[in-house]
Amino acid sequence: MTMPHLVIACHECDLLHRLHSLRYGERAKCSRCGAALYARKRDSFLHTILLAVTSLILFALANSFPFMTFELHGRVQQSLLSTGVWEFFERGMWELGLLVLAASIVFPFLKIIGMLYVLVPLEFHYRPWKAALVFRMVEQCQTWAMMDVYLLGVIVAVVKLADLAILVPGVALYSFVALIIALAAADSALDPHEVWERMEKIR
Ligand SMILES: [Zn+2]
Known part of the structure; x- marks a missing residue:
């Protein structure tokens, strides 16, 4: 046709x-x-919604549980995903802190919420308010959500500190890795053509 x-x-x-x-x-x-x-793509909406919900749960876990525990000369220190950001702020490197905050926390969160905000109502034949604007934002977030870069930084730090201290990865680190995979899978399941098509049909 x-x-x-x-x-x-x-x-x-x-x-x-x-x-x-x-x-x-x-x-x-x-x-x-x-x-x-x-x-x-087959069942693109359903798959994307399920993967986005999974991502949201993993995001909550990654931001509330300990990321890594360090033990050095009997001193134990626990860090969260956001600890790195606050360290930058405390040392006066706020530009770097903002960049890390945006790339590893804010943009991934906006992307997940934006996907759900647009896709869930469309699946039930209802067009949410400002759907086109929000979906364009979701597509923009793709460029700025760089959690893998954060993970690379963590790996470098772990390799450097491995000889000096005992490092124990926490629940948040595993959730963070799973979140990167779930969000990449959601991206690959998402069919933007179908989203725009449905938005046009439901007015
Ligand atoms: Zn061509």
Whole structure:
């Protein structure tokens, strides 16, 4: 079926194509360069919602339980996910603190909440207030949510401190790793074309 008013540009060579609605599992390719234009994913909404809810639970665990316990000469110190951020603030490096806070806590949280805010009502045929704006924000958060960079920093610190102190990873660290995986899976399950299509249908 052709949707006459909908046209899509190939992101590789800019050739314009008329949009056809695809069946589940089908994939549209550029007729000039062969790049994938879009694919229809099976049960995209349900999978994305379930993965976003999982991410939200993992986010709560990662932010409330101890991240790492250090033991040095009998002195035990427990740190939280946010401890690194406060350390930066206390040392006057607030730009760095803000960057870490944004990339590891604020943007991932906004992304999860934004996904649920748009997808859950649409699944029940109701269009939430400012849905388009919020969904654009979700797509923007993709660029700024860089939890893997935070994790890389943690790994470097652990390797450096391993000889000096005893380090015990906490519940939050495991939850944080699982959160990175769950959020990546939610991204891959999400089908933006279907979200925009449903938003257009429900007015
Ligand atoms: Zn092309």
